[in-house]
Amino acid sequence: MTPTWLDTAEAVDKVFLYIFGISLILLVLITGVMVAFAIRFHRSRQPQPKEIPSSCLWLEITWTLIPTLIVLSMFWYGWQGYLSLTNVPPDALPVKAVARQWSWSFVYPGGRTSPELVVPAGRPVRIAIVSEDVLHSLYIPAFRIKKDAVPGMTTHVWFRAPETGTFDLFCTEYCGLAHASMITSVEVLSPDAFADWLQKPQPEAGLAKGRQLLEQYGCLACHSLDDSPRVGPSFAQLVEGQKRAFAQPPDTSQKVDRNYVQRSILDPASQVVQGYAAVMPAYGEKIGEQDLQILIDFLLQTADSSAGEQPTATETQP
Incomplete structure:
Protein backbone atom coordinates (compact mmCIF):
# COMPACT_ATOMS: atom_id res chain seq x y z
CA MET A 1 0.00 0.00 0.00
CA ASN A 87 1.52 11.97 -4.09
CA VAL A 88 0.83 15.43 -2.71
CA PRO A 89 -1.51 15.73 0.30
CA PRO A 90 -4.77 17.48 -0.67
CA ASP A 91 -4.40 20.20 1.98
CA ALA A 92 -0.97 21.32 0.73
CA LEU A 93 -0.26 25.06 0.54
CA PRO A 94 0.46 26.04 -3.11
CA VAL A 95 3.57 28.16 -3.66
CA LYS A 96 5.16 29.15 -6.97
CA ALA A 97 8.98 29.22 -7.09
CA VAL A 98 10.44 31.41 -9.84
CA ALA A 99 14.10 30.74 -10.67
CA ARG A 100 16.25 33.22 -12.56
CA GLN A 101 19.90 34.11 -12.83
CA TRP A 102 20.77 34.26 -9.94
CA SER A 103 17.97 34.40 -7.41
CA TRP A 104 14.73 32.84 -6.24
CA SER A 105 11.31 34.45 -5.88
CA PHE A 106 8.34 32.76 -4.21
CA VAL A 107 4.74 33.71 -5.00
CA TYR A 108 1.90 32.89 -2.60
CA PRO A 109 -1.88 32.77 -2.98
CA GLY A 110 -3.10 36.34 -3.15
CA GLY A 111 0.01 37.54 -4.96
CA ARG A 112 2.42 38.04 -2.05
CA THR A 113 6.05 37.55 -3.08
CA SER A 114 9.16 36.84 -1.05
CA PRO A 115 12.86 36.18 -1.77
CA GLU A 116 12.78 33.53 0.98
CA LEU A 117 10.52 30.51 1.09
CA VAL A 118 8.28 31.11 4.12
CA VAL A 119 6.11 28.15 5.17
CA PRO A 120 4.00 27.07 8.16
CA ALA A 121 5.22 24.26 10.40
CA GLY A 122 3.24 21.03 10.19
CA ARG A 123 1.45 21.80 6.93
CA PRO A 124 2.47 20.28 3.59
CA VAL A 125 3.67 22.75 0.95
CA ARG A 126 3.41 22.11 -2.80
CA ILE A 127 5.94 24.07 -4.86
CA ALA A 128 5.38 24.72 -8.57
CA ILE A 129 8.82 25.48 -10.01
CA VAL A 130 9.43 27.56 -13.16
CA SER A 131 12.52 29.10 -14.73
CA GLU A 132 12.68 32.43 -16.53
CA ASP A 133 15.97 31.75 -18.31
CA VAL A 134 18.17 28.64 -17.98
CA LEU A 135 18.16 25.35 -16.10
CA HIS A 136 18.16 25.64 -12.32
CA SER A 137 17.48 23.14 -9.56
CA LEU A 138 15.72 23.73 -6.25
CA TYR A 139 17.39 21.81 -3.42
CA ILE A 140 16.45 21.85 0.27
CA PRO A 141 18.69 19.29 1.98
CA ALA A 142 16.91 19.47 5.34
CA PHE A 143 13.73 18.09 3.73
CA ARG A 144 15.50 15.82 1.20
CA ILE A 145 13.92 17.43 -1.86
CA LYS A 146 15.53 18.40 -5.16
CA LYS A 147 13.76 19.31 -8.40
CA ASP A 148 14.95 20.92 -11.63
CA ALA A 149 13.53 24.21 -12.88
CA VAL A 150 13.24 23.76 -16.64
CA PRO A 151 12.55 26.67 -19.03
CA GLY A 152 9.18 26.30 -20.72
CA MET A 153 7.66 23.84 -18.26
CA THR A 154 6.47 23.61 -14.65
CA THR A 155 7.79 20.98 -12.26
CA HIS A 156 6.43 20.18 -8.82
CA VAL A 157 7.71 19.02 -5.45
CA TRP A 158 6.28 18.99 -1.94
CA PHE A 159 7.49 18.77 1.64
CA ARG A 160 6.31 19.28 5.19
CA ALA A 161 8.42 21.00 7.83
CA PRO A 162 7.76 19.41 11.23
CA GLU A 163 9.06 22.30 13.33
CA THR A 164 10.00 25.97 13.12
CA GLY A 165 13.47 27.08 12.11
CA THR A 166 15.63 28.37 9.27
CA PHE A 167 17.00 26.02 6.61
CA ASP A 168 19.20 26.43 3.54
CA LEU A 169 17.87 26.44 -0.02
CA PHE A 170 20.31 26.08 -2.92
CA CYS A 171 20.42 25.97 -6.70
CA THR A 172 22.26 22.76 -7.60
CA GLU A 173 22.29 23.10 -11.39
CA TYR A 174 25.16 25.19 -12.75
CA CYS A 175 23.47 28.26 -14.21
CA GLY A 176 26.21 30.76 -14.97
CA LEU A 177 28.75 33.08 -13.44
CA ALA A 178 27.01 33.72 -10.10
CA HIS A 179 25.60 30.22 -9.62
CA ALA A 180 27.22 29.95 -6.18
CA SER A 181 25.33 33.06 -5.06
CA MET A 182 21.91 31.58 -5.85
CA ILE A 183 21.20 30.78 -2.21
CA THR A 184 18.26 31.68 -0.02
CA SER A 185 16.55 30.20 3.03
CA VAL A 186 13.41 28.39 4.12
CA GLU A 187 11.78 30.17 7.04
CA VAL A 188 9.44 27.83 8.91
CA LEU A 189 6.99 29.74 11.12
CA SER A 190 4.29 28.62 13.50
CA PRO A 191 0.86 28.45 11.82
CA ASP A 192 -0.31 31.64 13.55
CA ALA A 193 2.88 33.54 12.72
CA PHE A 194 2.65 32.39 9.10
CA ALA A 195 -0.97 33.53 8.83
CA ASP A 196 0.03 36.95 10.16
CA TRP A 197 2.96 37.15 7.72
CA LEU A 198 0.80 36.14 4.76
CA GLN A 199 -1.85 38.77 5.55
CA LYS A 200 0.63 41.56 6.27
CA PRO A 201 0.39 44.10 3.43
CA GLN A 202 3.47 44.64 1.30
CA PRO A 203 4.69 48.19 0.60
CA GLU A 204 3.16 49.78 -2.50
CA ALA A 205 5.66 52.60 -3.01
CA GLY A 206 8.67 54.33 -1.52
CA LEU A 207 12.03 52.99 -0.40
CA ALA A 208 10.55 49.91 1.27
CA LYS A 209 8.85 48.91 -1.98
CA GLY A 210 12.05 49.56 -3.94
CA ARG A 211 14.07 47.30 -1.66
CA GLN A 212 11.41 44.61 -1.91
CA LEU A 213 11.51 44.79 -5.73
CA LEU A 214 15.30 44.45 -5.71
CA GLU A 215 14.90 41.20 -3.81
CA GLN A 216 11.95 40.04 -5.89
CA TYR A 217 13.76 40.46 -9.21
CA GLY A 218 17.03 39.04 -7.91
CA CYS A 219 19.08 42.23 -8.32
CA LEU A 220 20.93 41.82 -5.02
CA ALA A 221 22.40 38.50 -6.12
CA CYS A 222 24.82 40.42 -8.37
CA HIS A 223 24.77 44.03 -7.10
CA SER A 224 25.40 45.34 -3.60
CA LEU A 225 23.99 48.36 -1.80
CA ASP A 226 27.10 48.97 0.31
CA ASP A 227 29.83 49.15 -2.36
CA SER A 228 31.05 45.60 -1.70
CA PRO A 229 32.30 43.80 -4.84
CA ARG A 230 30.03 41.33 -6.60
CA VAL A 231 29.42 40.07 -10.13
CA GLY A 232 28.00 43.45 -11.15
CA PRO A 233 28.70 47.05 -10.12
CA SER A 234 27.48 48.30 -6.76
CA PHE A 235 24.27 50.31 -6.63
CA ALA A 236 25.97 52.59 -4.10
CA GLN A 237 27.96 54.14 -6.96
CA LEU A 238 24.89 54.93 -9.06
CA VAL A 239 25.02 58.66 -8.28
CA GLU A 240 22.98 60.89 -10.56
CA GLY A 241 25.14 63.24 -12.64
CA GLN A 242 28.35 61.23 -12.36
CA LYS A 243 29.98 60.06 -15.56
CA ARG A 244 30.87 56.42 -16.11
CA ALA A 245 32.97 54.74 -18.79
CA PHE A 246 31.89 51.73 -20.81
CA ALA A 247 33.73 48.79 -22.30
CA GLN A 248 30.82 48.25 -24.67
CA PRO A 249 30.49 50.32 -26.81
CA PRO A 250 34.27 50.83 -26.55
CA ASP A 251 35.65 54.18 -25.34
CA THR A 252 32.25 55.68 -24.56
CA SER A 253 30.84 57.27 -21.43
CA GLN A 254 27.64 58.83 -20.14
CA LYS A 255 26.31 60.66 -17.12
CA VAL A 256 23.97 58.78 -14.82
CA ASP A 257 20.32 59.82 -15.20
CA ARG A 258 16.91 58.17 -15.24
CA ASN A 259 17.15 57.25 -18.92
CA TYR A 260 20.49 55.55 -18.38
CA VAL A 261 19.26 53.55 -15.39
CA GLN A 262 16.15 52.47 -17.28
CA ARG A 263 18.16 51.38 -20.30
CA SER A 264 20.58 49.48 -18.05
CA ILE A 265 17.69 47.48 -16.62
CA LEU A 266 15.80 46.82 -19.85
CA ASP A 267 18.80 46.30 -22.15
CA PRO A 268 21.98 45.95 -20.04
CA ALA A 269 24.12 44.67 -22.92
CA SER A 270 23.79 48.00 -24.75
CA GLN A 271 26.21 49.70 -22.31
CA VAL A 272 28.59 47.50 -20.33
CA VAL A 273 30.67 49.18 -17.65
CA GLN A 274 34.43 48.78 -17.80
CA GLY A 275 35.69 45.94 -15.64
CA TYR A 276 32.49 43.88 -15.78
CA ALA A 277 31.21 41.11 -18.04
CA ALA A 278 28.00 41.38 -20.05
CA VAL A 279 26.16 38.67 -18.11
CA MET A 280 23.08 40.52 -16.85
CA PRO A 281 19.85 39.26 -18.49
CA ALA A 282 17.53 41.81 -20.08
CA TYR A 283 14.41 42.67 -18.07
CA GLY A 284 12.46 44.24 -20.93
CA GLU A 285 9.65 41.67 -20.79
CA LYS A 286 10.02 40.71 -17.13
CA ILE A 287 9.25 43.93 -15.30
CA GLY A 288 6.17 46.14 -15.40
CA GLU A 289 6.31 49.90 -15.94
CA GLN A 290 5.22 50.72 -12.38
CA ASP A 291 7.82 48.42 -10.82
CA LEU A 292 10.46 49.82 -13.19
CA GLN A 293 9.86 53.42 -12.13
CA ILE A 294 9.84 52.49 -8.42
CA LEU A 295 13.16 50.70 -8.90
CA ILE A 296 14.72 53.67 -10.67
CA ASP A 297 13.58 56.03 -7.91
CA PHE A 298 14.96 53.72 -5.24
CA LEU A 299 18.34 53.25 -6.94
CA LEU A 300 18.93 56.95 -7.52
CA GLN A 301 17.73 57.99 -4.06
CA THR A 302 19.78 55.30 -2.32
CA ALA A 303 22.96 56.16 -4.22
CA ASP A 304 22.51 59.91 -3.67
CA SER A 305 21.94 59.46 0.07
CA SER A 306 25.11 57.38 0.45
CA ALA A 307 27.30 59.49 -1.85
CA GLY A 308 28.61 61.58 1.02
CA GLU A 309 29.30 58.55 3.21
CA GLN A 310 31.13 56.23 0.81
CA PRO A 311 33.80 56.79 -1.85
CA THR A 312 32.42 57.00 -5.35
CA ALA A 313 33.66 55.68 -8.68
CA THR A 314 32.63 56.26 -12.25
CA GLU A 315 33.09 52.80 -13.67
CA THR A 316 29.84 51.28 -12.40
CA GLN A 317 26.35 50.65 -13.64
CA PRO A 318 23.22 48.82 -12.40
Missing part, protein backbone atom coordinates in the same frame (compact mmCIF):
# COMPACT_ATOMS: atom_id res chain seq x y z
CA THR A 2 1.02 3.61 -0.53
CA PRO A 3 2.27 5.23 2.70
CA THR A 4 -0.05 7.87 4.11
CA TRP A 5 1.96 10.87 2.96
CA LEU A 6 5.17 10.31 4.85
CA ASP A 7 7.23 13.46 5.28
CA THR A 8 9.72 13.68 2.43
CA ALA A 9 12.70 13.47 4.79
CA GLU A 10 11.25 10.37 6.46
CA ALA A 11 10.48 8.71 3.11
CA VAL A 12 14.01 9.28 1.80
CA ASP A 13 15.76 8.41 5.07
CA LYS A 14 13.90 5.09 5.39
CA VAL A 15 15.11 3.97 1.98
CA PHE A 16 18.63 5.26 2.55
CA LEU A 17 19.02 3.59 5.94
CA TYR A 18 17.63 0.29 4.64
CA ILE A 19 19.97 0.19 1.64
CA PHE A 20 22.88 1.38 3.77
CA GLY A 21 22.18 -1.33 6.37
CA ILE A 22 22.00 -4.09 3.75
CA SER A 23 25.19 -2.80 2.11
CA LEU A 24 27.01 -2.70 5.45
CA ILE A 25 25.96 -6.26 6.29
CA LEU A 26 27.10 -7.48 2.85
CA LEU A 27 30.40 -5.62 3.20
CA VAL A 28 31.13 -7.26 6.56
CA LEU A 29 29.94 -10.69 5.37
CA ILE A 30 31.90 -10.69 2.10
CA THR A 31 35.03 -9.29 3.73
CA GLY A 32 34.78 -11.88 6.51
CA VAL A 33 34.41 -14.74 4.01
CA MET A 34 37.39 -13.47 1.99
CA VAL A 35 39.57 -13.29 5.10
CA ALA A 36 38.41 -16.74 6.28
CA PHE A 37 39.11 -18.28 2.88
CA ALA A 38 42.51 -16.61 2.67
CA ILE A 39 43.44 -18.16 6.04
CA ARG A 40 41.73 -21.52 5.54
CA PHE A 41 43.15 -22.19 2.10
CA HIS A 42 46.57 -20.62 2.54
CA ARG A 43 49.35 -22.60 0.88
CA SER A 44 50.95 -23.36 4.25
CA ARG A 45 47.72 -25.10 5.34
CA GLN A 46 46.94 -26.75 2.01
CA PRO A 47 50.25 -27.61 0.34
CA GLN A 48 48.48 -30.00 -2.03
CA PRO A 49 45.67 -28.54 -4.16
CA LYS A 50 42.31 -30.27 -3.98
CA GLU A 51 39.79 -30.74 -6.73
CA ILE A 52 36.78 -28.43 -6.50
CA PRO A 53 33.44 -29.74 -7.87
CA SER A 54 32.51 -28.13 -11.17
CA SER A 55 29.04 -27.19 -9.91
CA CYS A 56 26.94 -27.09 -6.76
CA LEU A 57 23.22 -26.67 -7.36
CA TRP A 58 22.22 -25.55 -3.87
CA LEU A 59 25.02 -22.98 -3.79
CA GLU A 60 24.01 -21.57 -7.17
CA ILE A 61 20.38 -21.35 -6.07
CA THR A 62 21.41 -19.62 -2.84
CA TRP A 63 23.60 -16.94 -4.40
CA THR A 64 20.95 -16.25 -7.03
CA LEU A 65 17.84 -16.27 -4.85
CA ILE A 66 19.11 -14.27 -1.87
CA PRO A 67 20.52 -11.31 -3.90
CA THR A 68 17.32 -11.28 -5.97
CA LEU A 69 15.17 -11.02 -2.85
CA ILE A 70 17.42 -8.30 -1.44
CA VAL A 71 17.23 -6.24 -4.64
CA LEU A 72 13.45 -6.68 -4.81
CA SER A 73 13.10 -5.51 -1.21
CA MET A 74 15.19 -2.42 -2.04
CA PHE A 75 12.93 -1.75 -5.01
CA TRP A 76 9.83 -2.09 -2.84
CA TYR A 77 11.13 0.40 -0.26
CA GLY A 78 12.23 2.74 -3.03
CA TRP A 79 8.84 2.53 -4.73
CA GLN A 80 7.04 3.34 -1.49
CA GLY A 81 9.33 6.33 -1.00
CA TYR A 82 8.73 7.46 -4.58
CA LEU A 83 4.96 7.34 -4.07
CA SER A 84 5.32 9.43 -0.91
CA LEU A 85 7.34 12.04 -2.82
CA THR A 86 4.94 12.25 -5.78
Whole structure:
Protein backbone atom coordinates (compact mmCIF):
# COMPACT_ATOMS: atom_id res chain seq x y z
CA MET A 1 0.00 0.00 0.00
CA THR A 2 1.02 3.61 -0.53
CA PRO A 3 2.27 5.23 2.70
CA THR A 4 -0.05 7.87 4.11
CA TRP A 5 1.96 10.87 2.96
CA LEU A 6 5.17 10.31 4.85
CA ASP A 7 7.23 13.46 5.28
CA THR A 8 9.72 13.68 2.43
CA ALA A 9 12.70 13.47 4.79
CA GLU A 10 11.25 10.37 6.46
CA ALA A 11 10.48 8.71 3.11
CA VAL A 12 14.01 9.28 1.80
CA ASP A 13 15.76 8.41 5.07
CA LYS A 14 13.90 5.09 5.39
CA VAL A 15 15.11 3.97 1.98
CA PHE A 16 18.63 5.26 2.55
CA LEU A 17 19.02 3.59 5.94
CA TYR A 18 17.63 0.29 4.64
CA ILE A 19 19.97 0.19 1.64
CA PHE A 20 22.88 1.38 3.77
CA GLY A 21 22.18 -1.33 6.37
CA ILE A 22 22.00 -4.09 3.75
CA SER A 23 25.19 -2.80 2.11
CA LEU A 24 27.01 -2.70 5.45
CA ILE A 25 25.96 -6.26 6.29
CA LEU A 26 27.10 -7.48 2.85
CA LEU A 27 30.40 -5.62 3.20
CA VAL A 28 31.13 -7.26 6.56
CA LEU A 29 29.94 -10.69 5.37
CA ILE A 30 31.90 -10.69 2.10
CA THR A 31 35.03 -9.29 3.73
CA GLY A 32 34.78 -11.88 6.51
CA VAL A 33 34.41 -14.74 4.01
CA MET A 34 37.39 -13.47 1.99
CA VAL A 35 39.57 -13.29 5.10
CA ALA A 36 38.41 -16.74 6.28
CA PHE A 37 39.11 -18.28 2.88
CA ALA A 38 42.51 -16.61 2.67
CA ILE A 39 43.44 -18.16 6.04
CA ARG A 40 41.73 -21.52 5.54
CA PHE A 41 43.15 -22.19 2.10
CA HIS A 42 46.57 -20.62 2.54
CA ARG A 43 49.35 -22.60 0.88
CA SER A 44 50.95 -23.36 4.25
CA ARG A 45 47.72 -25.10 5.34
CA GLN A 46 46.94 -26.75 2.01
CA PRO A 47 50.25 -27.61 0.34
CA GLN A 48 48.48 -30.00 -2.03
CA PRO A 49 45.67 -28.54 -4.16
CA LYS A 50 42.31 -30.27 -3.98
CA GLU A 51 39.79 -30.74 -6.73
CA ILE A 52 36.78 -28.43 -6.50
CA PRO A 53 33.44 -29.74 -7.87
CA SER A 54 32.51 -28.13 -11.17
CA SER A 55 29.04 -27.19 -9.91
CA CYS A 56 26.94 -27.09 -6.76
CA LEU A 57 23.22 -26.67 -7.36
CA TRP A 58 22.22 -25.55 -3.87
CA LEU A 59 25.02 -22.98 -3.79
CA GLU A 60 24.01 -21.57 -7.17
CA ILE A 61 20.38 -21.35 -6.07
CA THR A 62 21.41 -19.62 -2.84
CA TRP A 63 23.60 -16.94 -4.40
CA THR A 64 20.95 -16.25 -7.03
CA LEU A 65 17.84 -16.27 -4.85
CA ILE A 66 19.11 -14.27 -1.87
CA PRO A 67 20.52 -11.31 -3.90
CA THR A 68 17.32 -11.28 -5.97
CA LEU A 69 15.17 -11.02 -2.85
CA ILE A 70 17.42 -8.30 -1.44
CA VAL A 71 17.23 -6.24 -4.64
CA LEU A 72 13.45 -6.68 -4.81
CA SER A 73 13.10 -5.51 -1.21
CA MET A 74 15.19 -2.42 -2.04
CA PHE A 75 12.93 -1.75 -5.01
CA TRP A 76 9.83 -2.09 -2.84
CA TYR A 77 11.13 0.40 -0.26
CA GLY A 78 12.23 2.74 -3.03
CA TRP A 79 8.84 2.53 -4.73
CA GLN A 80 7.04 3.34 -1.49
CA GLY A 81 9.33 6.33 -1.00
CA TYR A 82 8.73 7.46 -4.58
CA LEU A 83 4.96 7.34 -4.07
CA SER A 84 5.32 9.43 -0.91
CA LEU A 85 7.34 12.04 -2.82
CA THR A 86 4.94 12.25 -5.78
CA ASN A 87 1.52 11.97 -4.09
CA VAL A 88 0.83 15.43 -2.71
CA PRO A 89 -1.51 15.73 0.30
CA PRO A 90 -4.77 17.48 -0.67
CA ASP A 91 -4.40 20.20 1.98
CA ALA A 92 -0.97 21.32 0.73
CA LEU A 93 -0.26 25.06 0.54
CA PRO A 94 0.46 26.04 -3.11
CA VAL A 95 3.57 28.16 -3.66
CA LYS A 96 5.16 29.15 -6.97
CA ALA A 97 8.98 29.22 -7.09
CA VAL A 98 10.44 31.41 -9.84
CA ALA A 99 14.10 30.74 -10.67
CA ARG A 100 16.25 33.22 -12.56
CA GLN A 101 19.90 34.11 -12.83
CA TRP A 102 20.77 34.26 -9.94
CA SER A 103 17.97 34.40 -7.41
CA TRP A 104 14.73 32.84 -6.24
CA SER A 105 11.31 34.45 -5.88
CA PHE A 106 8.34 32.76 -4.21
CA VAL A 107 4.74 33.71 -5.00
CA TYR A 108 1.90 32.89 -2.60
CA PRO A 109 -1.88 32.77 -2.98
CA GLY A 110 -3.10 36.34 -3.15
CA GLY A 111 0.01 37.54 -4.96
CA ARG A 112 2.42 38.04 -2.05
CA THR A 113 6.05 37.55 -3.08
CA SER A 114 9.16 36.84 -1.05
CA PRO A 115 12.86 36.18 -1.77
CA GLU A 116 12.78 33.53 0.98
CA LEU A 117 10.52 30.51 1.09
CA VAL A 118 8.28 31.11 4.12
CA VAL A 119 6.11 28.15 5.17
CA PRO A 120 4.00 27.07 8.16
CA ALA A 121 5.22 24.26 10.40
CA GLY A 122 3.24 21.03 10.19
CA ARG A 123 1.45 21.80 6.93
CA PRO A 124 2.47 20.28 3.59
CA VAL A 125 3.67 22.75 0.95
CA ARG A 126 3.41 22.11 -2.80
CA ILE A 127 5.94 24.07 -4.86
CA ALA A 128 5.38 24.72 -8.57
CA ILE A 129 8.82 25.48 -10.01
CA VAL A 130 9.43 27.56 -13.16
CA SER A 131 12.52 29.10 -14.73
CA GLU A 132 12.68 32.43 -16.53
CA ASP A 133 15.97 31.75 -18.31
CA VAL A 134 18.17 28.64 -17.98
CA LEU A 135 18.16 25.35 -16.10
CA HIS A 136 18.16 25.64 -12.32
CA SER A 137 17.48 23.14 -9.56
CA LEU A 138 15.72 23.73 -6.25
CA TYR A 139 17.39 21.81 -3.42
CA ILE A 140 16.45 21.85 0.27
CA PRO A 141 18.69 19.29 1.98
CA ALA A 142 16.91 19.47 5.34
CA PHE A 143 13.73 18.09 3.73
CA ARG A 144 15.50 15.82 1.20
CA ILE A 145 13.92 17.43 -1.86
CA LYS A 146 15.53 18.40 -5.16
CA LYS A 147 13.76 19.31 -8.40
CA ASP A 148 14.95 20.92 -11.63
CA ALA A 149 13.53 24.21 -12.88
CA VAL A 150 13.24 23.76 -16.64
CA PRO A 151 12.55 26.67 -19.03
CA GLY A 152 9.18 26.30 -20.72
CA MET A 153 7.66 23.84 -18.26
CA THR A 154 6.47 23.61 -14.65
CA THR A 155 7.79 20.98 -12.26
CA HIS A 156 6.43 20.18 -8.82
CA VAL A 157 7.71 19.02 -5.45
CA TRP A 158 6.28 18.99 -1.94
CA PHE A 159 7.49 18.77 1.64
CA ARG A 160 6.31 19.28 5.19
CA ALA A 161 8.42 21.00 7.83
CA PRO A 162 7.76 19.41 11.23
CA GLU A 163 9.06 22.30 13.33
CA THR A 164 10.00 25.97 13.12
CA GLY A 165 13.47 27.08 12.11
CA THR A 166 15.63 28.37 9.27
CA PHE A 167 17.00 26.02 6.61
CA ASP A 168 19.20 26.43 3.54
CA LEU A 169 17.87 26.44 -0.02
CA PHE A 170 20.31 26.08 -2.92
CA CYS A 171 20.42 25.97 -6.70
CA THR A 172 22.26 22.76 -7.60
CA GLU A 173 22.29 23.10 -11.39
CA TYR A 174 25.16 25.19 -12.75
CA CYS A 175 23.47 28.26 -14.21
CA GLY A 176 26.21 30.76 -14.97
CA LEU A 177 28.75 33.08 -13.44
CA ALA A 178 27.01 33.72 -10.10
CA HIS A 179 25.60 30.22 -9.62
CA ALA A 180 27.22 29.95 -6.18
CA SER A 181 25.33 33.06 -5.06
CA MET A 182 21.91 31.58 -5.85
CA ILE A 183 21.20 30.78 -2.21
CA THR A 184 18.26 31.68 -0.02
CA SER A 185 16.55 30.20 3.03
CA VAL A 186 13.41 28.39 4.12
CA GLU A 187 11.78 30.17 7.04
CA VAL A 188 9.44 27.83 8.91
CA LEU A 189 6.99 29.74 11.12
CA SER A 190 4.29 28.62 13.50
CA PRO A 191 0.86 28.45 11.82
CA ASP A 192 -0.31 31.64 13.55
CA ALA A 193 2.88 33.54 12.72
CA PHE A 194 2.65 32.39 9.10
CA ALA A 195 -0.97 33.53 8.83
CA ASP A 196 0.03 36.95 10.16
CA TRP A 197 2.96 37.15 7.72
CA LEU A 198 0.80 36.14 4.76
CA GLN A 199 -1.85 38.77 5.55
CA LYS A 200 0.63 41.56 6.27
CA PRO A 201 0.39 44.10 3.43
CA GLN A 202 3.47 44.64 1.30
CA PRO A 203 4.69 48.19 0.60
CA GLU A 204 3.16 49.78 -2.50
CA ALA A 205 5.66 52.60 -3.01
CA GLY A 206 8.67 54.33 -1.52
CA LEU A 207 12.03 52.99 -0.40
CA ALA A 208 10.55 49.91 1.27
CA LYS A 209 8.85 48.91 -1.98
CA GLY A 210 12.05 49.56 -3.94
CA ARG A 211 14.07 47.30 -1.66
CA GLN A 212 11.41 44.61 -1.91
CA LEU A 213 11.51 44.79 -5.73
CA LEU A 214 15.30 44.45 -5.71
CA GLU A 215 14.90 41.20 -3.81
CA GLN A 216 11.95 40.04 -5.89
CA TYR A 217 13.76 40.46 -9.21
CA GLY A 218 17.03 39.04 -7.91
CA CYS A 219 19.08 42.23 -8.32
CA LEU A 220 20.93 41.82 -5.02
CA ALA A 221 22.40 38.50 -6.12
CA CYS A 222 24.82 40.42 -8.37
CA HIS A 223 24.77 44.03 -7.10
CA SER A 224 25.40 45.34 -3.60
CA LEU A 225 23.99 48.36 -1.80
CA ASP A 226 27.10 48.97 0.31
CA ASP A 227 29.83 49.15 -2.36
CA SER A 228 31.05 45.60 -1.70
CA PRO A 229 32.30 43.80 -4.84
CA ARG A 230 30.03 41.33 -6.60
CA VAL A 231 29.42 40.07 -10.13
CA GLY A 232 28.00 43.45 -11.15
CA PRO A 233 28.70 47.05 -10.12
CA SER A 234 27.48 48.30 -6.76
CA PHE A 235 24.27 50.31 -6.63
CA ALA A 236 25.97 52.59 -4.10
CA GLN A 237 27.96 54.14 -6.96
CA LEU A 238 24.89 54.93 -9.06
CA VAL A 239 25.02 58.66 -8.28
CA GLU A 240 22.98 60.89 -10.56
CA GLY A 241 25.14 63.24 -12.64
CA GLN A 242 28.35 61.23 -12.36
CA LYS A 243 29.98 60.06 -15.56
CA ARG A 244 30.87 56.42 -16.11
CA ALA A 245 32.97 54.74 -18.79
CA PHE A 246 31.89 51.73 -20.81
CA ALA A 247 33.73 48.79 -22.30
CA GLN A 248 30.82 48.25 -24.67
CA PRO A 249 30.49 50.32 -26.81
CA PRO A 250 34.27 50.83 -26.55
CA ASP A 251 35.65 54.18 -25.34
CA THR A 252 32.25 55.68 -24.56
CA SER A 253 30.84 57.27 -21.43
CA GLN A 254 27.64 58.83 -20.14
CA LYS A 255 26.31 60.66 -17.12
CA VAL A 256 23.97 58.78 -14.82
CA ASP A 257 20.32 59.82 -15.20
CA ARG A 258 16.91 58.17 -15.24
CA ASN A 259 17.15 57.25 -18.92
CA TYR A 260 20.49 55.55 -18.38
CA VAL A 261 19.26 53.55 -15.39
CA GLN A 262 16.15 52.47 -17.28
CA ARG A 263 18.16 51.38 -20.30
CA SER A 264 20.58 49.48 -18.05
CA ILE A 265 17.69 47.48 -16.62
CA LEU A 266 15.80 46.82 -19.85
CA ASP A 267 18.80 46.30 -22.15
CA PRO A 268 21.98 45.95 -20.04
CA ALA A 269 24.12 44.67 -22.92
CA SER A 270 23.79 48.00 -24.75
CA GLN A 271 26.21 49.70 -22.31
CA VAL A 272 28.59 47.50 -20.33
CA VAL A 273 30.67 49.18 -17.65
CA GLN A 274 34.43 48.78 -17.80
CA GLY A 275 35.69 45.94 -15.64
CA TYR A 276 32.49 43.88 -15.78
CA ALA A 277 31.21 41.11 -18.04
CA ALA A 278 28.00 41.38 -20.05
CA VAL A 279 26.16 38.67 -18.11
CA MET A 280 23.08 40.52 -16.85
CA PRO A 281 19.85 39.26 -18.49
CA ALA A 282 17.53 41.81 -20.08
CA TYR A 283 14.41 42.67 -18.07
CA GLY A 284 12.46 44.24 -20.93
CA GLU A 285 9.65 41.67 -20.79
CA LYS A 286 10.02 40.71 -17.13
CA ILE A 287 9.25 43.93 -15.30
CA GLY A 288 6.17 46.14 -15.40
CA GLU A 289 6.31 49.90 -15.94
CA GLN A 290 5.22 50.72 -12.38
CA ASP A 291 7.82 48.42 -10.82
CA LEU A 292 10.46 49.82 -13.19
CA GLN A 293 9.86 53.42 -12.13
CA ILE A 294 9.84 52.49 -8.42
CA LEU A 295 13.16 50.70 -8.90
CA ILE A 296 14.72 53.67 -10.67
CA ASP A 297 13.58 56.03 -7.91
CA PHE A 298 14.96 53.72 -5.24
CA LEU A 299 18.34 53.25 -6.94
CA LEU A 300 18.93 56.95 -7.52
CA GLN A 301 17.73 57.99 -4.06
CA THR A 302 19.78 55.30 -2.32
CA ALA A 303 22.96 56.16 -4.22
CA ASP A 304 22.51 59.91 -3.67
CA SER A 305 21.94 59.46 0.07
CA SER A 306 25.11 57.38 0.45
CA ALA A 307 27.30 59.49 -1.85
CA GLY A 308 28.61 61.58 1.02
CA GLU A 309 29.30 58.55 3.21
CA GLN A 310 31.13 56.23 0.81
CA PRO A 311 33.80 56.79 -1.85
CA THR A 312 32.42 57.00 -5.35
CA ALA A 313 33.66 55.68 -8.68
CA THR A 314 32.63 56.26 -12.25
CA GLU A 315 33.09 52.80 -13.67
CA THR A 316 29.84 51.28 -12.40
CA GLN A 317 26.35 50.65 -13.64
CA PRO A 318 23.22 48.82 -12.40
